Amino acid sequence: MQLSNVIGLNNRSVYSDIRTYLKKFNSIHTQKNYERSLRNFFMWYKGKDLEVIQKDDLKVRNADVTEYQTFLKEHAADYSNITINNYIAPIQSLYEWLEINEYEVNSKYVKIASLPDDSEHCGALYLDEAEKMASIIREDKVKGIEKSTFIRLAYTTSFRKSTLLSIKYSDIRLDEKRGYYNVYVIGKKGKKHTVPISKELYYELMLIKEQKYYERYNDGKIFHLSTKTIQLMMDGLRIKMEFSPERNIKFHSLRNVAAGFGTLEEAKKHLNHSNIATTETYYRHINEDLSNSISLRMEEKIDDTILERLTKEELIELVLSQNYGTLTQIKKEAQERLLNRGEMVN
Structure with a gap:
């Protein structure tokens, strides 16, 4: 029995x-996340499953880990910096453990700077x-209609x-x-959505099919835009739209446009979030307007009749200048009042 144990350890x-x-991590959640990160890395690095990794496969250069970080940054999944750091951390931790356990590796080779929060x-x-x-x-000479519709479908x-790229x-x-079209997709973590x-938007999507260049594709996908093309598109739009660097506008910003509409619960469903706390982060970010804060309202004394002193044109202009969430709510209430009066609403 003892001999069997010795043989087992040596092999x-x-x-x-x-x-x-x-297994040294107490949390099953941590174990699974770390294993997933390691599997992804070695499949990218060696094209092998974790079960068949050999000692020679463990040899890695600092440049290899840096390249992997870049690969994740440019990935179509649009990973955040925090997510990428979380994917790299298990690799660094494993190599420290392997070195302690007398593997011929040097853990300093996998040390790279973390991406900013x-x-x-x-x-x-x-x-x-x-x-x-x-x-x-849309006016872009190369795939203008496709790029325009890609943005429209995104927001x-x-x-x-x-x-979007897989639809x-x-x-x-x-x-x-009901007279509209449903888009059926598999979202993050395999969730159906x-x-x-x-x-009108569906007809725009069909226009892409009519473009001459589309004949070269036979995969049934709507969009054929590379990650680099999308990045260049966003870089150009930031310049043309004169967005300040402080606004930090990225493609992912388009995903959050809808967070400015409806209730928090509606936004959660639309964004396909499992946890409403995640939605709240987007919802609060997009709707962050402190002008109506309690601390300001307490000090603000405005006559209730002030709106009556505006002309009809001034009042309409004021209403139309509100943020889209407020404006949409006003329009809905106006529509409801007209319907209650028996008036047709187009």
């Missing part, structure tokens, strides 16, 4: 040692700005970049009873 595989390393990794973008971006890029559905025409089906779009 331990790299994978069994990695399993031992993972970007918990608010993209700035707020508003509907009129998103619409203008789609209008500007309308709040789908992530990777999801096929077969994923969009008409709801004949359905978002309706207007007929």
